[in-house]
Amino acid sequence: MKFSKWIFILVFSIGYWSWAQQTTTPLPLTTIIKNIEEQYKVKFSYAVADIATISIEKPAAKLSLEETIAYLNAKVPLNFKALDERYITISALNKTITINGTVLDENSNTALPGTSVRTSNSKWAISNKDGNFSLENIPIDAAVTISYIGYGTKEFKAKDFFASGKKGLSISLKPTKEELNPVLIPVFLTAGLQKNTDGSTVLNTKKFGILPGLSDPDVLQSIQTLPGVESINESIANINIRGGTNDQNLILWDNIKMYHSGHFFGLISAYNPNLTNKVVVTKNGTSAEFSEGVSATVNMSTNDEIKNSVSGGAGINLISGDIFVEIPLVKNLEIDLSARHSITDFINTPTYSNYYKKSFQDTEINADNTDKNTQSDFYFYDYTAKILYNLNEKHQFRANIIGIINELNYAENYNSSDDTKSKSSALSQKNMGLGGNWKAQWTNKFSSQLSSYYSRYNIDSRDYRITNDQLLTEANEVIETGTKLNLHYIFNENLQLLSGYQINETGMLNQTRVNNPFYSSTKKSVLLNHVLFSESTFHKNNTFLRLGVRLNYFQKFQKLLLEPRINFRQVLNKQLALKIEGEFKNQTTTQIIDFEDDFLGVEKRRWQLVNNNTIPIARSKQASTGFEFQQNNWNIELTAFYKLVDGITASNQGFYNNFQYKNAHGSYTDKGIEFLINKTNQKYSSWLSYTFSQNNYDFESFSPAVFPNNVDMRHAVTFGFNYNILENFKISIGGNYHSGIPYTKPVEGNETVQNGNNYFVNYDAPNSLNLDDFLRLDASLSYNFKFNSTVKATVRAAVINISNQKNTINRYYKVDPNDPSKAIQVNNQSLALTPNVSFRVNF
Template sequence: MQKNNFLRSFCCFLLFALSLVTTAQETNNVVPLLNYIQQLEQNFNIRISYVNKDIESFNIQPSASTSLGEILKYISKKTDLTLTKLNERYYALSKENTISIHAKILDNYEQNTVNGATIEVLESNIATVTDATGYFSLNNVPKDAILRIRFIGFKTMHISAKELDSNNPIKTFLLSQHYVALKEVIVSKFLTTGLSKSKDGSIVLNTTNFGILPGLIEPDVLQTVQALPGIKSSNETVSDINVRGGTNDQNLVLWEDIKMYQSGHFLGLISAFNPYLTNSVTIIKNGTSPQFGDGISSVIDMRTNNKVDNSFLGGGFNMISADVYAQVPITKKSAFQFSARRSITDFLNSPTYNRYFDKTFQDSDIDKNTTNNDITREEDFYFYDITAKVLYNITEKQKLRFSFIHMNNALDYQETNANNETALSKLDQQNTSFGGSLESRWTSRFSTKVNAYRTSYNLNTKAISNNKEQELQQTNKVLENGLKLNTNYKLTNKISLLNGYQLIETGILNLTNVTLPPYRKNIKGVIRTNSIYSEIDYKSTRLNARAGVRVNHIENINTFKRWIVEPRLNVNYNLATHFNANILGEFKSQSTNQIIDLEQNFLGVEKRRWILADEDQLPITTSKQLSLGFNYDKNSLYIGIEGFYKDVEGISTQTQGFQNQDQFNGEIGKYNITGIEFLINKKTTSYSTWLSYTYNINNYTFKAITPNTFPNNLDITHTVTFAGTYNYKDFRFGLGINYNSGKPYTEPKEGENALDLFSFPTKINYKEPNSSRLPNYLRADISALYNFKLNKTCKATFGASILNILNKENILNRYYRVTEQDEIETIESASLGITPNISFRVSF
């Protein structure tokens, strides 16, 4: 055995020695090209012309051939110089600086040809476009040139010219579509362009590439998400979105990784986020990554443009507001982004504004159509929002971002009677947030992201009575600081690992002050949440699986400490070609909720105030959810069905909007919801039509209420949407019909038992909670857009829409109150009537 090892070692040494000798011999035989050419001229009696600087840097090993032709070909091959024969004796040797190139461009999703993509040779005037097959060719391109390939809706690609030399086989390159930058996609066009469905079950909205939806002429973020199954607003607002039967405060709304405590303008009818600067929105209903805490019903994650080299400018107006937005490069590594929007309602009473105003202030103390000549009314209502972002690429692998957003709603209402007595009511709502992030890619496998933010929310209302003897002031303030660290490590090409830590400190103040009779209530609280989380992600051809856990330590400085463990699961499996199944599951919790101040508190306008859990009067709200779904997508047809079960504990009657005998009790209970969501979508390049249906059974359980189990306030059993969009040249049209069964409410008892006249104040005796139903809801909407060019650099869009084109009066809510004459008054909230709107926009 030792002898064999010795022989092997000796042979290896011998081979190594021979290779060294051979290399040394080759090195010793290398001569300057200039000397070799002079030797050839003498040997073959020829003359070779050249420029000294083109060949003086080359060294060459002389050819073993004796043929002049073969020797000259050998020199050209070894040096990449071009040899031209002038006649039998004279030759020219030159350095060729240009080449001819060709290639083929396809898209990376279905590998369709990309017709009309622009190919530019940087730092030159050479350019062309791809033909119908995606092919292109160029001549006289510098060898060291870089080509830039661009096409609308796709990521820009840069390629070296040497890769495309016409002497090489034609190469095919795949352009990456813009909306698949973050997630793998099952459905690239979901209902309309700009909407896509990812393999993890989330929906991604790309506003840059957004098409059209019925009733929408602008990609309003929070309006658009309501087109998806399982998401709706029971009161036709964007600030009260109900996802799978949950209340609006159970949605985690993020803007640039910053938690938002305000999401709407015009008391919730308009989204507070500029849709033209919001580049992408991800909506997650279940199977959430453990990096997201809070939001037991959904996550709505909004992101603005994140590329430094992008430059754009645009603006426009509709019948409610006007806005402008832009991104301006500062240097090659930095850019500044901003947007500003303001309502025009305080100086233009458009039909759209009047419809919105009537809906918001119906059955309130404000009545624009009053016929009482003895009373003078003045109202001043406006809103605005401002955003800014600084983008700086420290290096190619490190990106620094700073973001800022401020939004404001203001209402001043003054009423003067015949005795010159004045009543004044004011409402001011503001949200100011700023934050920053640093993304770093340390290696090809390891990256980190650090994010920090501070958000402040203020709601102030004041009401002064006619005799000025009584003043009511209510204040709700939220101040939150957040810090988050994510690490991503790619273990293999299929497996990656996410780990992270998050710290959130939330302080909330609720102040109520009444002058007559004197009353003051001031509640302050702070909750600090420390969370660690870990997630493993596996991706293969057929299986995409993600599993993780989040561990929260929640501490209310004054009252409690609690540990909560939240496992998460997200699995998508390709059962067959075009056919996928997914299983999603999650445990989640949240320590902030909104209590609802009902109509009689302020001008007849409902207000929502944020409060903290204290594990006494209001516990931490927790949820468990599991869903199973199947998706089929082939060519132009998509069919999806998903069943789910959700159980939510730790809710209060004060956070659910009760308007019966239980609204002030503060009872603690839970709700569970079982449902099925179905969608069928037929789509082509020119049209898309879909039918969606949602079935829910949503019940409360409160041990202190009789009966213990009864329908949830948001129990809408059946929801149906039938809609379609059509594109013709530069026109886009959308038409849709929405139907749902009525939500439950509580009626008073009949006859003499309706009132308890022996109580003070007089109370209503109700039937069993939510034992009655509102009439069914039906609304049809239509919209149209026309795109055109004002010049070579300026694009314009004109849009028109009509909400509720049938002008059907839908009852959204019904409740009862006792008048001064001890009679029961029925109060109903109706939907928007027929509401037209137009818009005009330009972009550069």
């Protein structure tokens, strides 16, 4: 009897378990409909495509027909309606719904506050401190993207949230190795700009919103909205971060070091934003794995995830057209491609004309001479390609290539009484990079990344001078290879360690040749550097601390440099946090500015390697401290900084004074404060930033030894206001102001001096005067619409310098060729009122 009793209990349990599984396990809706038709003797009328992919839990058998229909309407994003006792129709919902959810860390199951939630109809939200979010009026078929820096991204359809109702969908994100440095401010100034806990700023181009004056999300123009980031001459090729020169910024593209940053000789970014997925800007407290850039680090990275379907886009504006595509070939293999080309081959737009005048003012290309007529042909293009291959879940391989090209051809015809003479000149500027990396996850706690790159930069010019039948050719070439191994170990959820080794070899060539009289000069140099680096990152509750050290060995000079780094943030209460950052850095490359042989007057800068003698290794020491206040979408920051850069040379500063042709090395010190106030919500964002800084040179061999820096900008203000007029219609208005930069005037009454047969400007005290203040107002409009559920389009219009303000951005003097005893004042002007329009389609 006991045995029979246990057999009965076992059979009953198996039967109950099977029934329970059938009740709770989701079944295809098509199966459920057939069962209801048989049970209640009814017929459903529907389109197969509407229900083919839907699965839900089976309704209880005890429910009446009316209760069953109510259950289906609550669980399925379709409309079930009984026409009579026999027939029931199923139709698609042509309406919007409210979606709710909670975002959690997959490992710890804790909430992820600050998660970005975006929909394909341009709605967005940020999860609260409990990880919860809610969005209203979302189309039933809209795509929903859940993303958080340091975690993998997940995508859903709005209808996936339907059955969860008010409770919402529970979403778990898988952390990556960046998890100890999460997003601090999810929307910073505009959508797509975020701020990390370590103080770095992240530009996510895929989610980029709108900024004043931009018709497209220009990577390097966008970062100039940040306090402490300016350009004294509106040029991408001359971004000044906390008083530094552009060549003091480390620019990386997918771990490839780049030596060139702008098209149109600096007016627009050379990096296509459509595949440049993320840009991280670090002004201080840099990770120990980076150096070679004593001012700041701009680290760009492209898409690194293999997708399930083809995506891409194309666009055109009044300067260029571009196309990009991301193609998954198989489950574990993808190729991403992009290309952009100027449209100046076909049409000269007002935008192009203004850019051309700005780029080539005060050069022989733009010279106004009635005795000759000129013709110029200028164009640019860039391209990228990336291969993504996953061997398995633990090993990923990536390889990529980037090319940036600017070409200028220039012709002149001289008319004289005897005959007509013609000359042709050319300028070519290129940067090509190759890179590859292997990421390996050896255990749950230990991972590695091995990366290598090759970068080649060339600028070549040919200038034929008719007056003395002279052909001048110049070349500047940089070839650099590098390999870096990162080892990453996770001790626990609060503590991580990064260590690694890096080796770089950099070779540079500078060449000048003249045919009449014959002269040739070729200078080559090579430098090999070895680096060991290590840092630990601790992040628990309200404390973030990153401590690092970098040991550099310069083989040619047999020299060691030790560089400590610190990045600390402590939350004092719910609204207020203290931050402290500091770093030592070095740089072995610099740009020498050559006024005598200046590449047709367009690009005067030539890359050179340090020799630890006349060109020493540049070294920087920087410290900053400040407070951050956050409450009710208000973000207020105040930072004080001190920066000392030693080892600069007079030849790389571009002096227009009596030190113009002198060889010396010295230092500069920049100290000041940065202030930012930003208010953001789903409808609008407004911001105001102010930077005060005092930037002085110190050249011991000069008299005076201390004088204002060429980029000394005492006061700088940026401001802006973005507003969503409609759900898909946005406007952005803003501008920037800064005090005029220093310049040097000639001695009054004794403007020039003679040395042999040559005359030179006799300058007064260096940088003792300032230009008038700079002010520029910009605006942008953006309109989004859809051709269908998968193809979206954006139309944008932008105007730079709405008021057509005439700003002088540089002033210098040259000897009057008609009267050598006098000096002529030369003013370089800013960009005039410049409109631009873009149209883009993404799928």
